[in-house]
Structures are given as structure tokens and as C-alpha cells.
Amino acid sequence: MRIVFFLVTLFITVVLIIILNSRWLVPAPLGKLFSPQHGVWQNAEPADTDLNETLRFANMRGKTEVYFDDRLVPHVFAENDTDAFFVQGYLHAKFRLWQMEFQTHAAGGRLSEILGDKSGTTDILNIADRYFRRLGMTYAAENSLRLIEKDPVTKSVCDAYTAGVNAYIKTLTKSSMPLEYKLLGYEPEGWSNFKSALFLKYMSFDLAGYETDFEYTNARNALTKAVFIKMYPLVQDSADPIVPRGTLFAKPAVTPVVPRDADSLYFRYKLAENVLPVEPRKPDRANGSNNWAVSGTRTKSGYPILCNDPHLGLNLPSLWYEIQLHTPNFNVYGASFPCAPGVGIGFNDSCAFGFTNAGRDVRDYYSIQFRDDTKKQYLFQGEWKNTEFRVERFRIKDKPDFIDSVAYTVFGPVIFDDQYMGKSKDGNSYAVRWKAHDPSNEIMLFYKLNRAKNYGDYEDGIKSLHTPGQNVVFASKSGDIALWAQGQFPAKWRRQGDFVMPGTDSSYMWQGIIPQSENPHMINPARGFVSSANQFPADFTYPYYLGTSFPPYRGMIINKRLSAMENITPQDMMELQTDNYNVFASLIVPVLRKAVNENELSGDHKRFWNIMTSWNFRSDARETGATVFSVLFDSLEAVIWNDELAPVKNYTMPHESVLLEGLLRDSAYQFLDDVNTAKIETLGDNILAALQKAVPALKNAETDNRLEWARFKDTRINHLTRLPALSREHVNTGGGVHSINATKSVHGASWRMVVHLAPETEAYGVYPGGQNGNPGSKYYDNFVDTWAAGKYYSLFVMKGRDGLNKKIKFKLTFDRDNL
Amino acid sequence: MKLLVSIALIALLSFAASLYFPWWCIAVVALIVITLIPQPPLHAFLAGFISIFILWSVMAFWISINNEHILARRISLIILKMEAPLLLVLLTGFIGALIAGLAALAGSFLRKPVTHKSSDYHVH
Numbered sequence: 001m002r003i004v005f006f007l008v009t010l011f012i013t014v015v016l017i018i019i020l021n022s023r024w025l026v027p028a029p030l031g032k033l034f035s036p037q038h039g040v041w042q043n044a045e046p047a048d049t050d051l052n053e054t055l056r057f058a059n060m061r062g063k064t065e066v067y068f069d070d071r072l073v074p075h076v077f078a079e080n081d082t083d084a085f086f087v088q089g090y091l092h093a094k095f096r097l098w099q100m101e102f103q104t105h106a107a108g109g110r111l112s113e114i115l116g117d118k119s120g121t122t123d124i125l126n127i128a129d130r131y132f133r134r135l136g137m138t139y140a141a142e143n144s145l146r147l148i149e150k151d152p153v154t155k156s157v158c159d160a161y162t163a164g165v166n167a168y169i170k171t172l173t174k175s176s177m178p179l180e181y182k183l184l185g186y187e188p189e190g191w192s193n194f195k196s197a198l199f200l201k202y203m204s205f206d207l208a209g210y211e212t213d214f215e216y217t218n219a220r221n222a223l224t225k226a227v228f229i230k231m232y233p234l235v236q237d238s239a240d241p242i243v244p245r246g247t248l249f250a251k252p253a254v255t256p257v258v259p260r261d262a263d264s265l266y267f268r269y270k271l272a273e274n275v276l277p278v279e280p281r282k283p284d285r286a287n288g289s290n291n292w293a294v295s296g297t298r299t300k301s302g303y304p305i306l307c308n309d310p311h312l313g314l315n316l317p318s319l320w321y322e323i324q325l326h327t328p329n330f331n332v333y334g335a336s337f338p339c340a341p342g343v344g345i346g347f348n349d350s351c352a353f354g355f356t357n358a359g360r361d362v363r364d365y366y367s368i369q370f371r372d373d374t375k376k377q378y379l380f381q382g383e384w385k386n387t388e389f390r391v392e393r394f395r396i397k398d399k400p401d402f403i404d405s406v407a408y409t410v411f412g413p414v415i416f417d418d419q420y421m422g423k424s425k426d427g428n429s430y431a432v433r434w435k436a437h438d439p440s441n442e443i444m445l446f447y448k449l450n451r452a453k454n455y456g457d458y459e460d461g462i463k464s465l466h467t468p469g470q471n472v473v474f475a476s477k478s479g480d481i482a483l484w485a486q487g488q489f490p491a492k493w494r495r496q497g498d499f500v501m502p503g504t505d506s507s508y509m510w511q512g513i514i515p516q517s518e519n520p521h522m523i524n525p526a527r528g529f530v531s532s533a534n535q536f537p538a539d540f541t542y543p544y545y546l547g548t549s550f551p552p553y554r555g556m557i558i559n560k561r562l563s564a565m566e567n568i569t570p571q572d573m574m575e576l577q578t579d580n581y582n583v584f585a586s587l588i589v590p591v592l593r594k595a596v597n598e599n600e601l602s603g604d605h606k607r608f609w610n611i612m613t614s615w616n617f618r619s620d621a622r623e624t625g626a627t628v629f630s631v632l633f634d635s636l637e638a639v640i641w642n643d644e645l646a647p648v649k650n651y652t653m654p655h656e657s658v659l660l661e662g663l664l665r666d667s668a669y670q671f672l673d674d675v676n677t678a679k680i681e682t683l684g685d686n687i688l689a690a691l692q693k694a695v696p697a698l699k700n701a702e703t704d705n706r707l708e709w710a711r712f713k714d715t716r717i718n719h720l721t722r723l724p725a726l727s728r729e730h731v732n733t734g735g736g737v738h739s740i741n742a743t744k745s746v747h748g749a750s751w752r753m754v755v756h757l758a759p760e761t762e763a764y765g766v767y768p769g770g771q772n773g774n775p776g777s778k779y780y781d782n783f784v785d786t787w788a789a790g791k792y793y794s795l796f797v798m799k800g801r802d803g804l805n806k807k808i809k810f811k812l813t814f815d816r817d818n819l
Numbered sequence: 820m821k822l823l824v825s826i827a828l829i830a831l832l833s834f835a836a837s838l839y840f841p842w843w844c845i846a847v848v849a850l851i852v853i854t855l856i857p858q859p860p861l862h863a864f865l866a867g868f869i870s871i872f873i874l875w876s877v878m879a880f881w882i883s884i885n886n887e888h889i890l891a892r893r894i895s896l897i898i899l900k901m902e903a904p905l906l907l908v909l910l911t912g913f914i915g916a917l918i919a920g921l922a923a924l925a926g927s928f929l930r931k932p933v934t935h936k937s938s939d940y941h942v943h
Contacts, residue, residue, distance in 0.1 A: 005860075006928035010850075013921040017843045020914060028898065031918065034911040035842030036878035037834070040894055041911070044886035174841075179890075183897075725896035776890030 023185065033182060043179040043776040051810035056817040059086055059163045065801055066091065066812040072771035072779045074812075075324040075798040082160045084327045085341045087814050089164025092321060093191070096338035096773040097168065098178040099317040101188055102720050103339060104195040107202035108141070109133040109394070114186050116397040125394060125402065126420075127280045133392040134406050134420060136413045137205065140437045141198040147439040148197060154443045158193040161341035165191035179775055180721065196443070199339035204436035206283045206312065207357045207468035208487075212549065213365050214276045215652040217499040222647040225269040230662070230670070231644070231654045232548060234494070234540075237661045238587075240556045241536040242471060242485055243520040244527075252543035253515050254491040259507035266499065266508070276500065277421045277430070278650045284747050287312055289356035290554060290577070290740060292531035292562060293475040293483070295524065300567040303758040304475035307573050308345055308354025309749040311742045314717045316727060316781060318769030320344070320751045324798060330451035333797050335751045335767065342446035345753060347763060350453045351476035352755040356532045358469030360489050361547040362435035364496075364510075366411045366503030367428050375407045375417065375429075379504050385410070411503055412437050431503055433510065435488060440466035455480045455523070462486045463516055471532035477757045483530035484521040485537040489514045492545040514544050529562045531555065533740075552657050553738045557583040570762060573754045576740060578790035584738035585629050586617040588660050592636075595667075595683035605691050608632070608698050619741075621710035621734040630712070630736070631697050635690035643675045656738075710734060713745055717768050717784060719775070726775045731768075733788040741790070752792065764792035822866055825856045829870035829919060845871050845915055846922035853926030860927045867923025868916040876912025883908060 018024065020031030033039040051068055062079030064087045069075065074091050078084035092100060105111055109129035117125035132138075149155045169188055181187055220228055259266065291308040299305055312319060320335040323343065334346015345354050370387075371377040377384040387407040394402040407414040409431045417429035441464050448461030458474045462484055465472065469487025474480070490497075490510035501508040520537040522530045535555035536546060561576055593613055601609050608628050615625020637653060645651045662669045663683065673680050698707070706712045710732045719726035735741030735748060742748055748768075756762040768787040772779035786793065796807050829845075829852045836844040849867040858866065883891045883904055891904030899906060 002928045006925055009921060009925035009928060013846055013918065013925055016921065017846060017918060020918065021841075021843060030898075030914055031842055034875070034879070034914050035837065035845075036875055036882060036911065037837040038842045040890065041879050041882045044882045044890035046882075046885040047887045047889075048885075723897060725893045775893050776886060778887065778889055780889075 028183070029185070038175050040179055040182055040776075042175045043182070043774055045772075045774060045777045047778050049777075051812055054813040054815060056815050057086070057167050058817045059160070059167065060814055060816045062816070064814040066814070067798060067801075067805075067808045068810040068812065069796050069798075069807040070809055071322075071783075071793060072809075073322045073324070073796070075326065075796075075808075077326045077798075077801050079328070081327050081329055082156060083814070084325050085157050085160035086164040086167070088323065088325060088336070088341055089161035089166075089191075090168045090814070091164075091323070092336070092338040093165040093168035095771060096317055096321060097165075097188060098180040099720060099773050100165070100191070100195075100199075100338045102180070103202060104198045107132065107198045107205070108138050108195075109392070112394055112396045112402075114184055114397060117399060117402075125396065129394055130392075130404055130420060131280050132205075133394075133404065134413055134415045135205070135432060136415075136434065136437050137201050138198065139390065139408075139413065140204070140434070141194060141201045143437060143439040144200065144441065145194050145197040147441045148443050149193065151441060151444065154441055154447065155193075157341050157447060158196055158443060161196065162191050162193050178773070184721070196340050199337065200442050201436055203337075204468045207287055207470070208360075208362050208434075208436060209283045210285055210287065210359075210549075211279060211282070211361075211363050212652045213363075213497065213500055214278050215650055217276050218650050219645075219648045219652075220269055220499055221271045223270060223644070225267070227644065228269060231641075231658065233658060234548060236536060236550070236552055236657055237664075238552045238556060238657055239536045239539070239550070240552065240559050241520075241538050242483065242532045242555070243522055243538045243542075244525075245539045247520075247538065247541075249538070249542055250518065252491070253518065254512040254544075256491050256493040256496065256511045256545075258493045261507075265502050267495070276428075276650070277416045280421065284313060286737060286742065286744065286747055287357055288359070288534035288551065288554075288742065290531075290533045290558060290742070291354040291356045291471065291473040291483075292529055292558060293352075293473050293481040294529045294562060294565075294568050294573075295475075295481045296479050298528040298562075298566060298568050299756075300569050301756065301758050303477065303756065304479060304481050305568060305570060305573055306347070306352040306354060306473060306475040306481075306755045306757065307577055307753065308356070308473065309577055309752045310345065310355060311748055312750040313747055314715075314750060314768055316717050316719045316769055316775075317773030318750070318767050320767045320769070322765070322767075322771065322795075325450070326798070332450040333763070333795060335753070335765070338773075340446070341443065342450050344446060345751060346450075347755045347757070347761060348450060348452070349761070350478070351458065351474060352757060353449045353452070353458065354473045354753065355470040356473075357534055358471055358485050358487055358489075358537065359534050359547075359550055360469050360487065361492075361497055362467060362469065362487075362489060364433050365415075365500045366409075366431045366433065366508065367500055368409060368411075368414055368431050368503045370407075370417075370429060373418070375414070378407075378409055380410060381505050387414075409503070410506075411509070430500065435490065436467045438466065438488070440464070440488070442466070454478060455482060458482065459484070471537070473530060473532065475755070475757055477759065477761075480524055481530050482521065482523045483532060485519050485532070486516070487519070488516075489519070489544070494545050496545060498548060518544070527563065531558050531562060533558055549655065551655070551738075553583045554740055554742065557581065558740060570754050570756045570764060574752075574764060574790075574792055577749075577752055577754065578735075579740040580619040580734040580736075582617050582619050582626065582629070582736065582739050584656055584660070585615075585626075585633075588633070588663070589613065589615075589617070589629065591660070591663050592683070592687055596687050597684065601691075604695050604699060608695055609691065619709055619734050619736045619739050621708065621732055623709045623734070624707045626709035626734075626736065627701060627707050627712040628694075628698060631701075632690055632694045635693040636686060639686050639689045639693070640671055644671060709736075715743055715745055715748070715788075717781070718746060728768075728781050728784050731784060731788045733790075749787075752787070754792065761797055763795040763797065765795050766792045821856055821858055822862050825852050825858065825863075825866040825923075826870040826873075828852050828856070829867060829923070830874040833871060833874055833919070842915075843918065845919045849919040849923040850926040850929075853923045854929050857930040858927055860924055863927030864920045864924040868920030871919035872912040872916035875915035876908050879908045879911040880905075
């Protein structure tokens, strides 16, 4: 009888262990997770963690000392470059390994492996993974990796970095694994140079991947030419380009030819055609940034100051990791990308550098005619040309693999066809030509900028930047300031690639690349500053077609403010960088006021209208006017455009500047009329209709105590898994679209930096995160409040191996393994 | 006395075994200890339960104090849907305790009943 009791109890115990060790019946393996010696408790770092240690690795050539300051920023002092990059790889992994792998899994279309094919309501397999593979992300990374590894310098840099990451991964045990691996239930794999290349392609997607080709084509097909051109114009009255109006440009080296049949095949308006697909996923339209450099003629000290704040999605762990790398060959400080060697935005002993997005159109779609369903041949130049197939295998958590065969054409991969984008398919197939598919070596860009000594080194370094195109700002202690709108940009005929193009012959292909020397640039201009904020790089005398989508307002206000400033100090620059003045609102609200008879308003309409009209145009955290303007303007846009756009499926809203400039030019702007009524509506009628829509939403916000801008905007910094418990929600901060401080809900200044290039470098910086990616560390999100308050840290640039400085908390030593 | 000895022994051996083996080694330890120090079922269960409850919750509590409860706050939000670090410590203790208690209970059935009290005296 006892044996029966024994067996029954044993059975229950074993079953319980299995349940608590798996996700079979409970959502998490609670036993494994909560065992204090194995599970998540192991990730609860003591608040006073001691990082002092000596590590030995066979890969090390000499001795490297890493001094961590009070913000956990490592100051790496290496005897040679290779060791510096090995140690950088090790440190990135030590503090950000899970993030590095997650980001590259995302870039490589492998999220289904760890999240499953569906996560909540998100179709991970189709929207994330298949889309990225069919866009050619891994194909692009393979192409770039070949170039990176062909160059002995970048190969050695990447090899050292990868070895460093892998050296850290080898130290991991099941207990010391980062928290997210335990929560999601998988383990890290090895790092490789390919993953660094993949990460750079992810940045290309993020910064050179916002496309409206299908939306524009849909609009073209539904609208008349006259209407289309007015809604999506190529000119912008308000543009204050990066290279000022009036700059003279040389005769272009490449003159693209418009295809002879373009009028009948391409510029075809108002057709009754099927609805084209839209990309299932787009990077944020607002991915942009500000950067500027002021020369010594405008500063109090007489030395240049360089500023940069890249606007990107805000996440925890942050995209950025601060680091100082010091070797006998260079000494650089700044924000690095966990995933890539070197420093992305920063400064060295001679100069400083920063980036904003160039926003040029380097991705186009071609309509492909396959011979039959096998997709083995497609029509090109009057012949049937063979496709090549790239077989994409998707491993899916808890499910069998999924195989996707993607046809490749002379243009690139066929991204949309009968196998993909089922619902919105129009029966056609579309190939994508993307500049990021071409080999490029952006590792070299950072390598060269990190050790640049003067303008010449900078100019040489940026030539390695092909995609994503960036406005690269530069300032040096020798007094030079410069800015290049750099990248490899196809030389396009006017409107080329704004719409989907015919893919049956070569006449619609890109005909050449704009020579690098012809990219818009400025060196030591008389006005004493260079700046960029994603606006048009040049005016319409620039001899190449620039594309359509450039936000003008941040650039306008930055240039206006800088022009008026003298005796500039770093403090002035920090104030400018965090300025919440909404320049667009300041321009359009007076126009709206003129159109409304305020005496006719009453009740809540009048109350909210008054809140907006008495607003100081500052999107500060506590302003209610900013909320009213935001909601009312959104409604106004809908009221004005929706009637014209009704026949267009999957449209993109005309830019705010189109509406404002239209109203400024003509008070009886044609789009004010509702095409569905007999009456001719005025701006006043439109505003009243917008108020009707906006006031209930505003009253709701008021009832919920969300009328103040920060509460309404509700900035949050999501963990990459979006688990609220690992995120920072309800961050109290101002700013928004059209303000220099472009902080929106989940997007904004991902790193703010101000560098004063005086003989003794003075630098300030902050990012909304923390150096340690472990949610169980006090260094996980400790910069967020400083960032939200618009404050900065004084960046500590360590001069020598001086561990005695009060700021230094720990010393981690890497040495040769002599065994 | 036996109860106290087995509580101490299970805790000590579980701690050591967990340095090298998966978390469920606590079950194996509890089973073996109770087989070696036979006790009636209720005592056995209590020995395993109390032992690991103390071991796990004290360890978790100590870790969490040193961590200023940063991690426990986040994890309790995920698992318990509320910010309750101390409840998470108790839950931790309970999960381990349940497994060890059951394993100890199984162990108590493995040996002859301890009703032959005389055998106890023979030892002295």
C-alpha cells in the first residue's frame, strides 16, 4: 500500500515540476523563473554592484583598462585598436546582449523564432518577418558584409568586436542569462559580423525606408492631375533649405532622361484601377533629427559648438550606449550603437560630428509581369528573363518551419505578389529597388570619423556613407564648421519613383548616381552656422530631383534663432535644443483666427477656441492650448481633405505645409469647398465643422484630466517587448512635431548632445534610458527623468589612466590570457 | 529533533545542489533526506515545505533588499499584476516549498512506517 502512496505522490511531484518548468499549463515556468539561484532573482543586481574585476582572454593583445564613471559610462583605455573594439564588443554584450540579439532578429526577419508567429493581435510572421525578408534585408546585409570583410581594416574591427561579444556570451550560464531570455524562454546564440551588417541595414530601413509610392500611385489613379499636383506639390514656399536659397550649383554630371512613353504609361491620372497594396509596416514618418554647428564668430568663447539630437523611436534598452574609446591612435567619446563597433555620434580631441536624416527617396517599386504562376520568367526588354529564387526559411516557435520563395529580378526582390499581402493585392507583382541593397561599408564611416583630425579627414570619412543618406555635421577645434547632405542618391528625373514604375524595360530604372561632390554641402559659410532638420537640402535650382517629403518647420525656426544669436554659450544651445515652440502653430493659428467670427462661438466651442487663441504656441508639458490645437488641427485636416481623398484608398495625408501655404496664398483655397455639397464652404465653415468633431474629444480629455499637453501626448519609453512593467510610462515632458524638441508619444530626441570645441572640450549629453539594459539594474532607466526635464549631464572625458578621479567608481581590467 | 535536522539538511543540501543542478534538484534532495531520516508523512511534508520555504524566501528577500526591490517591483507587475515585491518573495518561497514538501511526502512512503518506535531506542 505504501508503494502506491509513494508512486502517486511521486507522480504528482513530477507532474508539478514539469508544469512549473514549462509553459504547458501556466503562462510562465514559475519554478525555473523563481528559483533564487537560477531564475529572475539572479538578475536583481545589488544596487551597489561591484564591477572591479580582472578578466583574461586569449584574444587580447595587450592590457585594457575600463573605468566606469558614476553614470556607468565606460572609459576604455586600450594599448591598441583591436583590443579597444574587442572590449567594446564585450561591454555592449555585458550590458545590452538581449537587445542586440532582439534588434538583429527583428532586422533579419527572425522574430517568429522567439515570439511565435503571432503575438497578441500582431501577425509577427507576416507583418514583421516575411516583410523584412521580402524587402531584402538579409540579402542587403550579405552584400554589405562582403564589402566590409574585403577591407582589411573594417574586417579586423568587426572581427575584434564580434570576438568580444562572443567572449561575453561564453561566460553566461543559465543563471546569469539576461532577464528577457528567461521571460521569453530561449537562449542567446553566437554573434557574427553579419549581425552587425544586419543592424546597419535596420538603420537603413528606419531612416531610408519611409515610402509613399503606393499611396501616391493610388492618389494619382483616383485624382485629376490638377488636384494631385496641388495636394502633393514639389515646391514648398516656406522651405529654408539646408544649403540656403541662392547657392549656385555646377552643371550636373548626370542628366537623367524621362522615358519616352512616360506620359502614357507613368503620368496617368484619374484612372479606374485596382487598389495597390501598401507596405504592411513603415518606419515612423517623423524619423528625423536636428543638428547644427555654430562657428567661433557666433560663440562667446570664439570656438565652435556642435549640437545634434536624432529623433527616433524611444525604447528601453536604449538604441544608444555611451562610451569613451581611447587608444594610441584615437580618443573618441559619444553614443555608440550596441550591435556595431565605434561611436555613432560624438567627438574626439580634434572635432565633433553628428547626423540628421536626409530623407531622400532611395526605394522604388516596379510592376512585374510574370510569364505564369511559377514566376520563373518575367517580361523585360521584350523577352522572357529568368528570375532567381531566394528561399527564405522561417523557424517558428512551437510550430513547423515556414518556407517562402522570393523571386529576384534585375530590379531586386519581388516583395508583393500572389503569395504575399493577400487582402490588398491587386493581382500584380511588385519588385523593389532599394539603394540599401547595394554593398556599402558604413563601419568605415564611423571608423574614420572617430579618428578624424580635421575637415579633410571628415570629408574623406563621409564618402563611406551610402545609405541611409544623412546630413553629416562637423566642427573642429581648428575652427571649421561644415555640413554635407551625404549619401549615394540616384539621379532621378522629375517625379521618378514617386509612383510605382513599369518594370517591363530598363527605361524606368535609375540611370546613375549623383556624384558625391555634387551633394549639397556648406563649409564655413559667412552666416557663421550650418544646420539641418530634415528640410529640403537645397532649393529648386539644385540640378537633381530631390523628392517630395521634407518637413520645413524645425529647420525654419532653428535657422531663424541661430541667425539672431551672438555670444553663444553651450547653455544657450541646450535651451535651443529643448525648445518647445511650435512654429507651425504660430503660423497657422493667426490664419484660422481671421476666418472665424469669434462672437458666433458659444459654450464649449468658445471655451476651447479661447484656450487655443490665448496659447503662447509653446508645447510645454502643462500647456492646454497645445492639446486643443493638436486635436482641432487634426480634425480640420480631416474636414478639409477627406472629401477629396474619399475615392483614394490607402492615401497619405498632404503635408501640413501644403494646407498652410495654400491658405496663405488664397483665402478661397479650392480644397475648402466640400465637393459633396452644393454650397461653397469657406475656411470659417471648415473650422466650425472641425470644432464639432474636436470638442467632444477635448471634453473627454478634460474629464480624464488629460487636457495638459504632457498628459495628452503621454510620452512613454517602451521596452522592446512592450511589456509595461519593463517600460517607463507617462513620462512628463513637453515638445512635439514642429517643435525643435520633437518629442512625441513614443518618438523623439533619442540622444541630445552639445559639444563646445574649446581647447578643453566641454560636452553635454543625455538619452532617455540608462547604460545597463538589465531591467533589474538601477542603471536601467536612470537618465529618463533628467532627459524629460530637458536637463543634460556634463560628459566626463577621461584624459589618462587615472582611476583616482572621484567620478570613477570601478575599474574592469582586460588582459592577455597567458596560459 | 528529526524534523529540525531534516529541515536544516534539506535547506543546506538544496542550496549546494542548486549551484550545479536545475532548480528541481530541491525535490530530489528532499526525497533523499526524508528517505535517510524517515518520518511520518505529515512531518516529512512539513520538513520539505518549511525548509525550502525558508531557503527560497530568505534568499529572494535578501537579493531583493540589496536590489532595492527594483526587479521584484517589475516582475510582480508582470506575474501578479500589481507592484508587490514582498508578495513575490512569499510566492517564490511557496512554489519551492510545495515541490519540496511533496517530494518529501513521497520520500516518507518509501521507507517502512516509523511506527516501530523500538527501533529508535535501539539506536541509542
